[in-house]
Amino acid sequence: MIRMIHLVVVCAFVAAAIYVYKIKFDATVQAERLADIRAEIKREHDAIAGLRAEWAKLDSPARIQGLAQRHLALKELDVSQFDPLDNLPERPKPLVPPDSADPIAVIIENTDTPTTGSVPAPGQ
Amino acid sequence: MSMNAPHHQDVRKPAEAWHRRMAQALLYGRNVDRPRKARARLGLAIVAFSLVYIIIAGRLVLYAAASDPHVSRRGATGDAVATARPDIIDRRGEILAIDVKTPSLYAEPRRLIDADEASELLTGVMPDLDHSDLRERLSSHRGFVWLKREISAKQQAEIYHLGLPGVGFLTENKRVYPDGNEVSHVIGHVNVDNQGIAGIEKWLDNSGLADLHRAGLASDRDQEPVQLSLDLRVQHVLHDEVAAAREHFKALAGAGLVLNVRTGEVIAMVSIPDYDPNSPRQALEPNRINRLTTGVYEMGSTFKALTLAMGLDSGKVTLNSTFDARMPLRYGRFSIHDYHAQNRVLSVPEIFTYSSNIGAARVALRVGVDEHKAFLRKLGQLDRLRTELPESAEPIVPKHWGELNTVTIAFGHGLSVAPLQAIMGVAALVNGGLLIPPTFLKRSEAEAQKVATRVIKPETSVAMRYLMRLNAEKGSATKANVPGYYVGGKTGTAEKVINGRYAKNKLLTDFMAILPSDNPRYLVFVMLDEPQPLPETHGYATAAWNAGVASARVISRMAPLLDLEPRFNLPPADVQILGAGRSAQAAPADTQILASAKNTR
Numbered sequence: 001m002i003r004m005i006h007l008v009v010v011c012a013f014v015a016a017a018i019y020v021y022k023i024k025f026d027a028t029v030q031a032e033r034l035a036d037i038r039a040e041i042k043r044e045h046d047a048i049a050g051l052r053a054e055w056a057k058l059d060s061p062a063r064i065q066g067l068a069q070r071h072l073a074l075k076e077l078d079v080s081q082f083d084p085l086d087n088l089p090e091r092p093k094p095l096v097p098p099d100s101a102d103p104i105a106v107i108i109e110n111t112d113t114p115t116t117g118s119v120p121a122p123g124q
Numbered sequence: 125m126s127m128n129a130p131h132h133q134d135v136r137k138p139a140e141a142w143h144r145r146m147a148q149a150l151l152y153g154r155n156v157d158r159p160r161k162a163r164a165r166l167g168l169a170i171v172a173f174s175l176v177y178i179i180i181a182g183r184l185v186l187y188a189a190a191s192d193p194h195v196s197r198r199g200a201t202g203d204a205v206a207t208a209r210p211d212i213i214d215r216r217g218e219i220l221a222i223d224v225k226t227p228s229l230y231a232e233p234r235r236l237i238d239a240d241e242a243s244e245l246l247t248g249v250m251p252d253l254d255h256s257d258l259r260e261r262l263s264s265h266r267g268f269v270w271l272k273r274e275i276s277a278k279q280q281a282e283i284y285h286l287g288l289p290g291v292g293f294l295t296e297n298k299r300v301y302p303d304g305n306e307v308s309h310v311i312g313h314v315n316v317d318n319q320g321i322a323g324i325e326k327w328l329d330n331s332g333l334a335d336l337h338r339a340g341l342a343s344d345r346d347q348e349p350v351q352l353s354l355d356l357r358v359q360h361v362l363h364d365e366v367a368a369a370r371e372h373f374k375a376l377a378g379a380g381l382v383l384n385v386r387t388g389e390v391i392a393m394v395s396i397p398d399y400d401p402n403s404p405r406q407a408l409e410p411n412r413i414n415r416l417t418t419g420v421y422e423m424g425s426t427f428k429a430l431t432l433a434m435g436l437d438s439g440k441v442t443l444n445s446t447f448d449a450r451m452p453l454r455y456g457r458f459s460i461h462d463y464h465a466q467n468r469v470l471s472v473p474e475i476f477t478y479s480s481n482i483g484a485a486r487v488a489l490r491v492g493v494d495e496h497k498a499f500l501r502k503l504g505q506l507d508r509l510r511t512e513l514p515e516s517a518e519p520i521v522p523k524h525w526g527e528l529n530t531v532t533i534a535f536g537h538g539l540s541v542a543p544l545q546a547i548m549g550v551a552a553l554v555n556g557g558l559l560i561p562p563t564f565l566k567r568s569e570a571e572a573q574k575v576a577t578r579v580i581k582p583e584t585s586v587a588m589r590y591l592m593r594l595n596a597e598k599g600s601a602t603k604a605n606v607p608g609y610y611v612g613g614k615t616g617t618a619e620k621v622i623n624g625r626y627a628k629n630k631l632l633t634d635f636m637a638i639l640p641s642d643n644p645r646y647l648v649f650v651m652l653d654e655p656q657p658l659p660e661t662h663g664y665a666t667a668a669w670n671a672g673v674a675s676a677r678v679i680s681r682m683a684p685l686l687d688l689e690p691r692f693n694l695p696p697a698d699v700q701i702l703g704a705g706r707s708a709q710a711a712p713a714d715t716q717i718l719a720s721a722k723n724t725r
Contacts, residue, residue, distance in 0.1 A: 024188060046225040046295075056219040056302035061360035079608040079680060082690045 207297050207318035209328065210347035212311060214356040215389075215566050220307050221325070221401075223318075224300050227280045227293040229271040231262055235290035239263045242288050246271070249282045273316075274298055299325075301401045303356065306363045309414040310354060310393050310513070310564060313401035322407065324352065324564060327512045351566045353389035358382055361681045362392040366650060369674035370396055373655035373665075379415040379543065380674075381649040382682065385551040385638070387572040388560035391646065391686070415651070416547075418515045420540040424618030424667070425600075426550065426636050427536030428484040432476055432591065433553045434499040435487040437584040443472050449482040455528055460485055460535075463617075463666070464600075476591045477599030479615065481535040488534035489527065496530045502579050503549040504559060505541050512564045517542050536618060537626075543634070547649050550614075550636050552579050553588040554644045586701060593641035593697035603672040604637050606679045608690030610700070612641035613675065615667035620654070630654055633667035635675045639688065642700050646686065650675045 057063070068074060095110065096103045148158065212221040236242055239262040247255050253272065261269045273296070275283075280293055299314045301307065312323020320326040328350065362380045370378035382391040395415045399406035406412055413419060435441030449470045453460040464478050475483030488496050500506055508518045520540035522529045532538035544562060552559040558576040592612030596605040601613035616634040619626040634651035638644040650671045661669040683690070694700055 020188075049222055050224050052219060053222045053224050053300045053302060056222065057300075059218075060303045060306075061357055062303065062306060062364075065360070065364070076681070077684060079606065079683075079690050082608070082684070084689070 208347065209297070209299065209314070209318060209320075209325075211349040212324060213349050213351050214354045214359075215351065215391075216355060216357075217351075218356045219302060220352065220354070220356065221299060221301050221311055223297045225295045226274040226298045227277070227295050228273045229275050229280075229283065230292055230294060231269050231271050232290045232292070233262050233264050233266055233269060236262055237289060242291065245286050245288065246283065246291070249279055249286070250275070299401075303360075304400045304402060305398050306359055306394075307354065307356075308398040308401045308407075309395050309416075310352070310359075310390075311401055312513075313404035313407060322404075322515070323513055324350070326514045330514070352564055353384070353387075353391060353566050354393075354564070355391050355685070357685045358682045359392040359394070361685070362678055363394045363396070365674055365678045365681070366394050367396050369650070369652060369655075369670060369677075373652060373658065373670045375652040375655040375670075377411070377415060377653040378674075379649075379651045380678065381416055381544065381547055381647075382678075383547055383551055383562060383647045383649070385555040385560075385644050385647050387567050387569050388548070388551070388562045388575075389567050389572075390562055390564050392682075393564075414513070414515055415653070416543045417509075417511065417513055418517050418542070420517050420520055420542050421632055421634075421651075422537050422540050422618040422621075423543070423546045423634060424536040424616035424632065425479045425481075426546060426614050426616035426634055427533065427539075428476065428479065429550055429553055429588065429592070429614050429636075430500065430503060430505070431484045431488050431496075431534040432472060433580055433584055433588050434496065435472070435491055436587050437499075437580040438491050438495060440490050441472060441487055443587055443590075446471050447475060447480075447483045447486040449475075449480050449486075451482075453482045453485050453531070455531055458528065460531060473591060473594055476614070477595050479600050484534040485531040488530050493525065493527055493530045496533070497525055500533070500539075502559075503552060504561075505539070505545055505549055509542055509545045509548065509561075511544070511562055519545065536616060543649065543651055547636065547647060550638075551647050554585060554592060554612075554638050554641075554647070556582050557585040589638070589641050589644065590697050590701040592638055593701055596637075596641070597697055600668050601635070601637070601672060603668050604635060604676040604679070606639075606676050606683070608692055609679060609683050609688060610640035610642060610691065610694055611637050611676075611679060612639070612644075612697075613637035613672070615672055617666045629665075631665050633665070633671045635667050635671035637675045637679060639679060639683065640691070641697065642694075645688065648675050648678055648682075650678065 096106050100106045148156075152158065208223055209221075211219060211223070214220055231242070233239065239259060243255065243259040243262050246258060247253050250272065258271065261271070271291075275293075283291065284293075297318050299318055301311060301313075308323075310323055312320060312325040312327075314325050315321050320329040362382060366378040366380040369375070377396060379395040381393045383389070384391055393414075393416060395413070397412050399409075399412050401407075415421075432441075435445075436443070446469050449462060449465075450467050452462075460481050462478070462480050462482055464480075466474070466478055466480070470478065470480055470483050472483075472487075474480070475487070491499075497506070506519060506521050508516055510516055519542065522533075522538060529538055548559065548562050551562075557578055557580040558573075559579045560572050560576045589612065592601075592614060593610065594612075595601045595614055596612045600615045601611075604613045605611050614636050616636070618632045618634075619628060620630040620632055621627070622630055632651070632653055633655055634649065637648040639646055639648070652671050652674070655665050655670040657663045657665040657669075
């Protein structure tokens with residue numbers, strides 16, 4: 001009986017040792033992966049910082065102004081080019097009322113003399 | 125055990141053979157109980173051994189539980205000293221300064237196998253290295269030598285593939301300023317070890333970053349970026365225009381500043397000549413100082429704004445008061461002349477628009493010397509102005525302030541202040557009467573209210589807005605009157621002191637513009653040092669012809685960027701600002717501006 005118990009205990013010990021070793025090994029693998037990922041994040045951060053610096057350099061107003069002056073025929077904005085929204089004219093009345101059944105018929109009805117390239121507009 | 129002991133003795137003693145008893149008596153003495161002693165020793169040994177094994181077991185558990193330091197440190201190898209700095213961004217999030225990791229190449233000559241071969245290979249990758257110098261350094265028997273700081277990633281890869289033992293890389297933080305010269309005087313710069321030595325960079329170090337570095341905690345990139353009040357676009361406009369004006373008028377130097385008068389935020393600040401913070405060697409040249417904070421100047425006629433505000437605020441002068449400017453003002457052996465002499469009695473608005481020295485002096489005399497001094501002290505013109513920038517200059521105040529000093533200081537001579545100080549004072553005159561210390565960090569209006577102090581009455585501030593606007597409508601500031609933005613302004617021309625005398629042809633001109641004048645949001649300041657007269661300025665070199673014109677260019681370019689909606693066909697200043705012919709005073713104008721500001725957002 002006692003020998004039996006001894007055997008069971010020894011087996012349990014061996015099993016426990018194997019199990020603990022496995023956990024420990026997995027943990028080490030995970031820790032290494034974590035370190036790798038951390039290092040990668042750091043690398044990516046540094047790369048992002050480098051790219052951001054480069055973008056800021058390319059996007060710097062002085063550089064853009066230089067390029068625009070060299071390559072574009074644009075002129076400086078003048079104050080008179082601004083206009084408040086109140087000065088916007090009313091939207092023209094639509095040619096076709098939105099709820100008409102036959103839009104083409106409405107257009108034909110509303111147009112007495114069609115203005116095209118071959119037919120001179122009235123009054124010309 | 126002790127309880128059993130007598131019983132054992134009784135049982136065992138007779139059982140022992142005579143020869144054993146004799147041997148025992150001979151060896152140990154007759155009365156010694158050997159088995160008992162042996163048991164005690166055994167117990168002691170058990171306790172000692174189990175203690176040792178418990179310690180070993182406990183240590184094993186500790187080893188298993190604690191993370192492997194070797195693994196966790198692997199990612200950080202090759203990382204140089206902890207010198208990371210937070211990014212600096214402008215008010216819209218554009219990068220002004222950023223850390224970039226750059227590899228640096230080093231060698232450990234003792235571990236090199238063949239120094240000649242190594243130097244051959246390295247110069248093959250980096251032809252700019254001096255061959256003989258490199259070989260000398262590699263042949264030395266030192267433990268560590270830098271070969272090249274800051275190499276490119278491509279070079280790093282190539283050198284890595286050479287597979288040389290004893291050659292390695294360390295990554296270092298390098299500070300990069302993408303906008304170069306444009307932000308130099310605000311940002312400052314760092315030294316080789318990434319420590320701030322000027323401008324905001326130094327302020328960062330002083331406000332705790334240096335301690336982080338010393339503790340070795342600042343190696344990571346997780347530091348919050350520092351947001352400044354600058355707007356990079358406006359900064360560029362100002363830099364561009366001030367540089368152009370300086371070149372055009374062949375001035376020695378130029379400076380400019382845009383201030384939000386409601387929050388005290390510096391939106392842009394330029395002092396030319398400046399330097400490139402990426403290679404800050406030039407920064408030490410005395411000509412490249414920041415003239416706005418480190419230089420002190422006699423501001424000239426812009427000080428008349430302070431004088432008139434003092435007069436109006438004291439109640440001794442009103443907008444309708446008149447002053448005699450028929451004759452030059454004689455004071456002892458001095459006589460004060462007017463540049464645009466009218467030779468008649470002038471009203472207060474006329475003193476401002478004709479920029480009359482005599483008038484301003486008479487206003488100051490009416491208020492009195494002590495009150496003049498107290499008013500300027502209240503406006504912060506007599507004490508050193510401290511901002512985030514470590515560089516600042518003490519104003520030069522006359523030691524014995526008599527009536528003559530009051531007379532000259534009334535029109536901006538005899539008191540030298542840092543231009544930023546004068547700007548702060550004028551901003552207080554037009555923003556409703558609050559003195560707000562200028563800042564280079566982003567700040568809201570509510571935060572500004574907390575640090576603001578009331579220096580003049582709101583009514584005085586309205587009168588000052590009126591005077592500034594009137595000056596742009598029909599005074600010396602008409603050249604800066606950009607249509608649509610309701611600009612107001614004041615010119616200032618000071619003769620420079622050369623060898624103790626005022627030199628007629630060496631001028632310092634400055635211009636302060638406010639916009640929109642009926643409820644100012646921004647103050648634009650441009651200053652030129654010794655601008656030269658040009659044919660197109662009809663031989664004049666006074667402020668209106670150079671600094672004023674430059675301000676107009678700055679305003680027309682920056683206003684659309686700052687969400688200022690142009691408004692046309694506004695009534696003249698007396699109606700729009702003073703509310704002449706209307707029941708309500710400046711209130712309608714305020715609501716109009718607020719509405720337009722909301723529309724553009």
